[in-house]
Amino acid sequence: MKSYLSYFKLKFINGLQYRAQAIAGIITQFFFGFVYISIYVAFYESGSADLPMELSELISYIWLSQSLFSLIYLWYKDKEIINMIKNGNIAYELLRPQDLYLMWCHKILGDRLSKVVLRFSPIIIVALILPKPYNLNLTSNLLINGIFIVAMILSSILMTMLVVLYHVLCLFTLDEKGIINIFMVTADILSGMTIPIPFFPKFMQNISNILPFRYISDFPFRFYVGNISINEGIISILIQIIWIIILFVIGKLLMNKALKKAVIQGG
Amino acid sequence: MSLYFKYFKVHLKCELEYKMSFIMSFISQFFVFFGYYFTIICLFDKFSNIKGFSLYEVLLTFGIIQFGVSFCETFFRGIDTFDELIVEGSFDRLLLRPRNILLQVFCDKLSVIRISRVLQAIIVLIIALINIDVNWNIEKVMTLIFMILSSIFIFLGMFILAASYCFYTIKGLEIRNVLTDGSKNMAQYPIGIFKKGFVMFFTFIIPFGFVNYYPLLYLIGRETNKIFIFSPLITIIYLIPSILIFYLGMKRYTSAGS
Numbered sequence: 025m026k027s028y029l030s031y032f033k034l035k036f037i038n039g040l041q042y043r044a045q046a047i048a049g050i051i052t053q054f055f056f057g058f059v060y061i062s063i064y065v066a067f068y069e070s071g072s073a074d075l076p077m078e079l080s081e082l083i084s085y086i087w088l089s090q091s092l093f094s095l096i097y098l099w100y101k102d103k104e105i106i107n108m109i110k111n112g113n114i115a116y117e118l119l120r121p122q123d124l125y126l127m128w129c130h131k132i133l134g135d136r137l138s139k140v141v142l143r144f145s146p147i148i149i150v151a152l153i154l155p156k157p158y159n160l161n162l163t164s165n166l167l168i169n170g171i172f173i174v175a176m177i178l179s180s181i182l183m184t185m186l187v188v189l190y191h192v193l194c195l196f197t198l199d200e201k202g203i204i205n206i207f208m209v210t211a212d213i214l215s216g217m218t219i220p221i222p223f224f225p226k227f228m229q230n231i232s233n234i235l236p237f238r239y240i241s242d243f244p245f246r247f248y249v250g251n252i253s254i255n256e257g258i259i260s261i262l263i264q265i266i267w268i269i270i271l272f273v274i275g276k277l278l279m280n281k282a283l284k285k286a287v288i289q290g291g
Numbered sequence: 292m293s294l295y296f297k298y299f300k301v302h303l304k305c306e307l308e309y310k311m312s313f314i315m316s317f318i319s320q321f322f323v324f325f326g327y328y329f330t331i332i333c334l335f336d337k338f339s340n341i342k343g344f345s346l347y348e349v350l351l352t353f354g355i356i357q358f359g360v361s362f363c364e365t366f367f368r369g370i371d372t373f374d375e376l377i378v379e380g381s382f383d384r385l386l387l388r389p390r391n392i393l394l395q396v397f398c399d400k401l402s403v404i405r406i407s408r409v410l411q412a413i414i415v416l417i418i419a420l421i422n423i424d425v426n427w428n429i430e431k432v433m434t435l436i437f438m439i440l441s442s443i444f445i446f447l448g449m450f451i452l453a454a455s456y457c458f459y460t461i462k463g464l465e466i467r468n469v470l471t472d473g474s475k476n477m478a479q480y481p482i483g484i485f486k487k488g489f490v491m492f493f494t495f496i497i498p499f500g501f502v503n504y505y506p507l508l509y510l511i512g513r514e515t516n517k518i519f520i521f522s523p524l525i526t527i528i529y530l531i532p533s534i535l536i537f538y539l540g541m542k543r544y545t546s547a548g549s
Contacts (some may be wrong), residue, residue, distance in 0.1 A: 048469070055473045062477065066484035072338045202315030209323045218326050223333045 028126050032134040039138025046142035049094065053147055057090040061158055076222030080161055081249040085220055087160040088245045091147035094139035095180055096241045098187065098211045102132055105191050106200045118283070125279045128191060133184045161249070168248065171257050175244040178264040183240050185271035186211060192275050195282035216242030222251070236267040294390065298398035299366075306403045313404065320407040324361075327353070327479070328415060342484040347422040348511060352503040353479045354416035359442025359502070360475060361408035363450055369399035370447075373454035383546050393537065396454070425510050434506045434520045441502045441523030448530040449497075451537050458540030474499065481507060501525045 061083055068079045077085070089096070105128060108114045117124055151160035163169065190208060194200050212218065215237040221229055232238045239260060247257045306313055331353060335346040364371055376382045376399060385395045416439075425431060453467045474492075478499035482490055493500040501522045509519035 052469045052473075055469050056476070059473050059477050062485050062489065063480060066480070067334055067338050067341050070338055070341050070343070075337060199312060199315075202312060202319050205316075205319035206322045209319075209326060213326050213329060219330045219333050223337055225333065225336055 027122055028130045031127055032130040035131050035134030036138045039135050040142065043142065046139070049139070050143050050146050053090040053093050053143065054150060057086050057147070057151070058158075060086050065157070077220060077246075077249075077251055079157060081246075081251050082220065083157060083159070084161045084249045085245045085251075087147070087151040088248060089217060089241055091144050091151065092140060092176070092241075094143050095136050096183055096215070097217060098183065098215055098237070098240065099208050100132075100136070100187050100190075101200055102128075102135065102187075102191065105131070106194060109191075109194050109198065114286075118286075124283070125188065125192075125276050128188050129184050132187050132191075133180065136180070136183070163248065163250070167254065168250075168257075171254065171261065172244060172248045175247060175257070175261055175264065178261060178268065179240045179244050182236060182264055182268050182271070185268055185275060186236070186240070189271060189275045189278070192279045192282060195279070195286065211237045214238060215240045216245075220246060222246075236271065239264045239267060295394060295398055299401055299403075302401040303403045316404045317407045320404060321411055324357070324408055324411060327357070341480070344481050344484065345424075347419045347424075348507065349480060350415055350419035351423060351510075352481050352507060354412050354419055355438050355442045355503045356475060356479045356499070358409065358412035358416060358439060359444075359446045361405055361412055362443050363446040365402055365405040365409055367397045367447060367450060368402045368405075369396045370450045370454050372400055373450075374457045377457045380546055382544070392541070393451075393534070423511070426512070430517070430520055431510055434509055434523075437521065437523040438503060438506045441526040444526040444530045445497075445499065445502055448526065448533040451530075451533040455533070455537040455540040458544050470497075478503065483508075498525055498529055 064079065064082055064086075068075075108117060114124075117127070120127075148160065152162070153159070190204055193204060193207070197203060214232045214235055216232075221232050221238050221242045224232065232242075243252065243257075243260050243264070246252050247260070252260070328350075331346070331349060334341075335349070341349060369376070370393075373396065376385075376396065385392060385399070388395060420435075449471055453471070456467065474497050477485065477489065478493055478497075482493045482500050482504045490500065493504070505514075505519055505522040508514040509516075509522075
């Protein structure tokens, strides 16, 4: 266990080094948040009868997703792991007396956490002091805050499981583009990153409800802004846990299968 | 021109070597950018209009921008990834050849796969044009052609400008992606829907407004002044200084690699 944690720490500390990249990231996230909000404001000013979310809820949703973007977006490829698969260096990894699956989990989570640590607070602070209606509204309800934190922890684990799953699939395809890209973009849309789930057409909402993706970003953020009730929130947390277990088992089994007939590319 | 086509053929052959991978990437490119249109369709499912613009009018402005950017990324890929050329030092190699330098940069990398995005943009444009409420006549067709051309001009200009920046900094600047991608994202909508400041920005600083907003007003009959037909051509004025700056930057280029 200790050795896995040190992978996590290694990646985490390494990720913290890239400060210039973080500044660029913050500006990007901030700018994009502003772009999205401008578009939604224009839509809301045009008016419509029944809207699934209030404008203030939607704006807080956008700021939360922008500030936590580097933790929860699903379009993520770990260059190091992909390269290892492609050039055959994965053979060295297999020689280590550790479980490759858990190692990848720790590496990816460490990398993602280091990124979000650097980017999170500046965006939140600026979003808080913006003039109405562009600002982020925090809630003082302790229960909601508590559940939100639990949900975020679970969603970052769920994110890790999914991202590791892509990389395991790469073991089969030996190509990180093609089918993997299709998988990633579907996951990204269904997680509510491009647009919150309530705006989806009805049948798409039904699809996204039975899949794990929306529990990564759509659920925690909409819960925080008050679009999801506390009861539903607690149920959703249980669903998150179930999905984590399912994805863990699938990933692990696939990995074992892949490694059994792994052909090392190159020498 | 014939030189360009030769390069194009080589790159195409090169990518077709891996047939399965080519097909898969082709499909996946198509999918990836579907996300953009998905957002629009979702939003218009809930809202009937955006400040008076209908779904198909927005799809038209969207399609025009997507066409321009994907066209440039496909056929002028080399200029988009210019910083790699500089960092690797392979720009020196191009300088030695007795051909137009910009043309060579364009040809250096071609991403044939991205044609699927161009196709996608064309499909969206066709859907928008079939459903849009316009009384077509010669002038309006001209406006539309100008719009499409100007979309290519503006992105080409932006890419060249960004590339000339590499002469000074060696490394490409990440901030430029923020500016180009972010503003591109906004300009996909008719810019009139945004607050005054943005309209000014997209008229005078990055003239996206002339690509798809002012001519659109003429197309759908909100403006009748004939000047609007030619408004997209203003983007040429943007392209010329970009090219000049590129050559100016090249004068002070010192090699970075071996």
